[in-house]
Amino acid sequence: MSLAFITILANVFFCCAQPEGSILAEKSDKYEFAASPSWRDEFDYSGKPDPKKWSYDLGDDGWGNNELENYTDKIENAKVENGHLIIEAIKEKSGKANYSSARLVSKGKGDFTYGKFEIRAKLPKGRGTWPAIWMLASGNDYGNKGWPDNGEIDIMEHVGFDQNKIHGNIHTKAFNHAIGTNKGNNVIVETVSDEFHTYSCEWTPESIKILLDGKDYFTFTKEPGYDWSQWPFDKPFHLILNIAVGGNWGGQKxxxxSIFPRKMEIDYVRVYPLVEKK
Structure with a gap:
């Protein structure tokens, strides 16, 4: 989830997908992804999320976005049942916050440089919810050692006040909403809270492609001459799954x-490694 999305300016810059068939996009044809995942969670168990694969980000400090939830490691906020991971935001006093939720991270247990990331999920519905499926760098190798210098990949973001729209974005030092250079796009889907959809990212040394149900709607391509400030996407990243409440973007309206509790259900998470064609 990006550091702000402070204003609707974010939408103004959701226009940067590479045109289909561009010369740069064609370069990625030399890469493909393995047929079987190298890292996965099918959620075919019950109880708390698998501790060998997931840790928790904890806290109620607003997470740089003026978010209103306290992230906990309680089973009430993150549990596995009936073959699904359920992340649930609850209206209750929790820490200094008036809501509780969960933010699961694979850092240190699932860190990846390139690959295809596939997550099948059903999203919460209601004004004030802000679920996300995204990735951050696992290390601090560039610039000021923080956001956005080391990069961010948003595989799926959704805000409840704009129910039928799914967003995909990248953030870097050179390309982010705070300086009016955001790179991303969105797509209309009317059933995000009623049905499961597959949210994917295909990341190679040359491009990052964001897809919904197998159809790409945003591609960010590494242009000739890019340095780390435009393309920090050559180091390990980890996955993050969460529901925020309110915040600079999710709480704009x-x-x-009255809607709580609200949950995001995840059927599976699969990571397919990148392989270079012979």
Whole structure:
């Protein structure tokens, strides 16, 4: 989830997908992804998320976005049942916050440089929810050692006040909403909270492609001459799954307390390694 999306300016810059068939996009034809995942969680168990694959980000400090939840490691906020991971945001006093939720991270247990990331999920519905499936760098190798210098890949973001729109974005030092250079796109889907959809990212040394149900709607291509400030995407990243409440983007139109609790259900997470064609 990006550091802000402070204003609707983010939408103005959701226009940067590479045109289909461009010369640069064609270069990625030399890469493909393995047929079988190298890292996965099918959620075919019950109880807390597998501790060999997931840790928790914890806290109620707003996460740089003025978010309103406290992230916990309680089973009420993150549990596996009936073949699904359920992340649930609850209206309750939690820490200094008035809501609780969970933010699962694979850092140190699933760190990846390039690959195809596939997550099948059903999203929460309601004004004030802000679920995300995304990735951050696992190390601090570039610039000021923080966001956005080391990069961010948003495989899926959704805000409840704009129910039928799914967003995919990247953030770097050179390309981010805070300086008016955001790179991303969005797509209309009317059933994100009623049905499971597959949210994917295909990351190679030359491009990052964001897909929904197998159809790409945003591609960010490494142009000749890019340095780390435009393309920090050559180091390990990890996965993050969470529901925020309110915040600079999710709370732009307030929070409807009558909707809670609200949950994101995840059927599976699969990571397919990159292989170079012979």
């Amino acid at each position: 307030g929070v409807d307390d």
